[in-house]
Structure formats: C-alpha cells, structure tokens
Amino acid sequence: MSKLSYMFQRRKNKKSGETTEKEIFDKEGIPKDYDHKLEINLKSLHELFYQTSDYQNIDIKIGSRNGCVCYLGTTLNKNELNSQVLEPLRDAFKEAKEDDKDIDKIREAYFPAVAYEYAETLHQIVWQILNGFAVILVDEQIKALGLNIGGMEKRSIDEPSTQTIIRGPKDGFVEDIDTNIGLVRRRIKNPRLVFENFHVGSDSHTKLVIGYMKGIVNEDILDEVKQRVKKIKTSGVLDTGNIEEFIADDNFTFFPLIFNTERPDSISGNLLEGKIAIFLDGTPFVLIVPSVFTDFFQSAEDYYQPFFMTSFIRIIRYIAFMIALTFPSLYVAITTYHHELLPTPLLISVQGQREGVPFPAVIEILIMELTFEVLREAGVRMPRAVGQTLSIVGALVIGQAAVEAGLVSNVLVIVVSFSAIASFVSPIYNFSIAARLIRFILIFMAASLGLYGILISLIIMVIHLVSLRTFGVPYLTPVAPFKLKDQKDVFIRFPIWSDRNRPSYLVTDAPVKEEGASPPSPPDSSSRGENTK
Known part of the structure; x- marks a missing residue:
C-alpha cells in the first residue's frame, strides 16, 4: 500500500478511463443498431441531423451498389474530401467488381493511405461524423467506413502569450488537442508516455486526455485523478478552468491548487517528474496535478539559465x-x-x-x-x-x-x-x-x-x-512538512546534475531520475600526459 493511502482511500476500480460512444449516446436516445439496409441507416441519420445546416450526404455508387458519404461540412477540409474521398469513389463506380462485397476490399483498393476507423453501430457513425470524419455507408454492408481526412483550419503554433521567457523554446499550445499532445510527444519520445481519453459534458462531449509516464507516476494519485474526472457532471466545458473547479480539493480558497500552463516544455518537465497532465480540446491551457505552493514560483526558464x-x-x-x-x-x-x-x-x-x-x-x-x-x-x-x-x-x-x-x-x-x-x-x-x-x-x-x-x-x-x-x-510540502531531500529545487535551484531524485512527496514508482549523474570535469593530469604521448 502506498504511503499516500492515509490521505485518501484508494479506489479499487482499475478499469480503463476510455469513454465509449455507447455511454455518451445512450443518454441522447440515439438508436444503436446499424442496419445492413442503406436507406434505413440514412433515415436514422436524417432524423438526427435534419435541422443541421452543415450536415451533408452525397449519393455514390460502387459498381452496381448504392452508397452514401455523410459528413459535417464545417468539421473537415473540403479540398481533402474531394481529393481523398470523392475522386477515388468515382473510379470505384467504374472499376468495382460485383463480387467485391466486403467494405474492407473497398478500403484497400481505393483508400490505402487514408487514416480510417470502422463503425459497426449507429452510435459509432454519429460519433465519427461529429469528430470530422467522412463516413462511407454502402448498401448490404454490416459496417461503415470512417475516413479521417483532416479537420478545419486551426491556429498555428505560436509563442505563448501569458508565460513568456527570454531563453528557451518559443512554441506554445493551441486549441487543438492532438497538436498539443504532439508537441509533448516531440519532447518525450518514450513508449511509457501514456494518454487516456475521456469525454466530459453531457451536451458538449468535449474530449479530455490524461497524460502520464507509466512506471514513474504514483498509481494512487492517478486513480484519484481518473475518478474525479469521471465524476464531472455538467452540460459542457469550454476551458480547463471549468475542469479545475470540478476536480480541485477545495474551491473555497484564494490560492490555486492546480497549475496551468500553455508551455509544452513545462508540461514535459512535470511529466518526467511523475506528475499528471490534463488536456482539454478547445483550449491551449493544460493542467498539471498535483501542484504545490512552491510550483507557482517556478518558471520554465529557471532550468535554461545558470x-x-x-x-x-x-x-x-x-x-x-x-x-x-x-x-x-x-x-x-x-x-x-x-x-x-x-x-x-x-x-x-x-x-x-x-x-x-x-x-x-x-x-x-x-x-x-x-x-x-x-x-x-x-x-x-x-x-x-x-x-x-x-x-x-x-x-x-x-x-x-x-x-x-x-x-x-x-x-x-x-x-x-x-x-x-x-x-x-x-x-x-x-x-x-x-x-x-x-x-x-x-x-x-x-x-x-x-x-x-x-x-x-x-x-x-x-x-x-x-x-x-x-x-x-x-499544499505546502516540501516546506511543511519539511523534506530535506526536496530542497534542491525550492527556494534556490541546485545544478541539474545534482538533483538526481524526483520529488519525494509524489511517492513515484521510480524515485531516482538518473543513477550516477555527476558534474563535468576536465581529465586528470595523468590522462592528459598519456594523450600527449
């Protein structure tokens, strides 16, 4: 049992945090079953999206079979739709053989290089449409094909506006969650860096991702974060500030209990320390938990200057x-x-x-x-x-x-x-x-x-x-309770090579960052003499 067990009761549910489409759309009353008849599926989609001006479907033919491409015009790139989907489908109308009844063969023949997901329920089809996929439905098929061809225009990566520094990386998070995760992946190329998906907001269904380093993070704290995220009950969230109020230990305080930043290097450094990052789609600000009082006096530039x-x-x-x-x-x-x-x-x-x-x-x-x-x-x-x-x-x-x-x-x-x-x-x-x-x-x-x-x-x-x-x-650790081993990065910063341990208050699974770290030093006189000879 972890040393943190006395602070909160450990949750026994180790179930993955992935939120399924069924859990989301059961509450909306959307039919689940996918019918092999194309007209029945299109009727269900039309009843759901009939008042939605940006919902579009394009009738197609693959050989002699009828089909349809369904999408939301405001969530995908229409140029990519024409080049990656509609043009290959025109060739499919001319070239498809009557015995090619499997949609897998259609994908292999006409969309071999396009990212895809299959949808075997109507829930999955609706979810793919809402996430910017172009969904291909074909008559007499038991599943649909969702093609991820790229979304709408988004803000380019730029320097953070709220946490500027003189020396260090100049890139900052944007409103697209996949871009933000990619900025962290660029810095931490490690398969132990894990991202788990959740969805919050009964109406908005906003994507939330929890990131952590497996094998380093404290599992008790990770379970606590997941449980608090799952307990969020609200119609919609628009920023991580909304998430912060739902998961913070105490809202009746002037002091922030959760650190937020729009700097990828700051998030990467905290993940390597054993902390947990919370990303939310639609905002450039990412949360770090747990955060203590002294974290708010530290800047990313502290580790780039002498x-x-x-x-x-x-x-x-x-x-x-x-x-x-x-x-x-x-x-x-x-x-x-x-x-x-x-x-x-x-x-x-x-x-x-x-x-x-x-x-x-x-x-x-x-x-x-x-x-x-x-x-x-x-x-x-x-x-x-x-x-x-x-x-x-x-x-x-x-x-x-x-x-x-x-x-x-x-x-x-x-x-x-x-x-x-x-x-x-x-x-x-x-x-x-x-x-x-x-x-x-x-x-x-x-x-x-x-x-x-x-x-x-x-x-x-x-x-x-x-x-x-x-x-x-x-909140005041490592000052109160006082932890001597953690004082190398509190009021003053020791050289990076001397700070070999992760914060002890996190009780991480890997408390030592690097064994045998030592300062650089010139070679001794004997080795210099040997080299000159």
Missing part, C-alpha cells in the same frame, strides 16, 4: 510576493498606529506629505488600490494596442492628478505602484490574483488592529495553507 542567476531570481519572486501581499497594509498600520517604527526624519516627511489630505490612510489607500484594479482590468479587456496605452497613461495621469488635487499623498502612490508591480513578478497569473485579494483583507485588518491585525491575518493564512491538500499531497 543556476546562480535562477536562484537569485527565484528569491526575488518570494520577496515580491510578500511585498505585494503586505506593503499597503504596513503603510496603513504604521501611519495610523505605529509612528515610532519610522525614523524621525522619514516620519516628518511622510506626515508632511499627508498634510491637507482629507481622508484617513485606509480610505486613501483603498481609493488608489481600487483605481489601479480598475485600470488593470480595463487594460486587459481593451484591444491590445489601446490597452497598454490606457494602463500606463491612465495610471500616470490619475496618480498625478490625485496628488495635485490633495486626495492622496506622494508616498501612497509609491506604495501602491510598487506593490502592484511586485504582483506581476509571479510567473503564474492566477497565483498573483491571490495576493491581490488577500491584500485588501490585510488593509482592513491593519486599519482595525494595526500590526497585530496583519500578524493575525498572516497566521490564519499560514494555517489555511497548511490545511490544504492537492490530490492528497499537502
């Missing part, structure tokens, strides 16, 4: 998080209750700037914080060319005007601006949201109880973080 520089930048991220969290509330507490903490010259300067300001410090800072939040949101929602200008010019103009009007002090503008900039240091956007929200709580506590209120709030926050779990793993 480890001294990476360690320095990572410490800066932790400091920036604390500044974004506490700086405004410290200003309120000190200027309201604890003047003695400031040196006398600085105190005189701060109070002199606040001379004439009509509001107390808490109202003053709330005005500026809300103003910055409005500007930030407006900059995100506006067109890109206008949004950046609005954020910069709006902040400068409003900040300067507020100071000149005597509504706020110069020091306050510096405090709010610096804490806003510090919140952008986080590599993961939704983690910076937690600091922005908790900042307002700390401001109110500082206005009520001063530094004691801030300290009480931080203690409660730490207690809350310690209580969180992510798929049975403590």
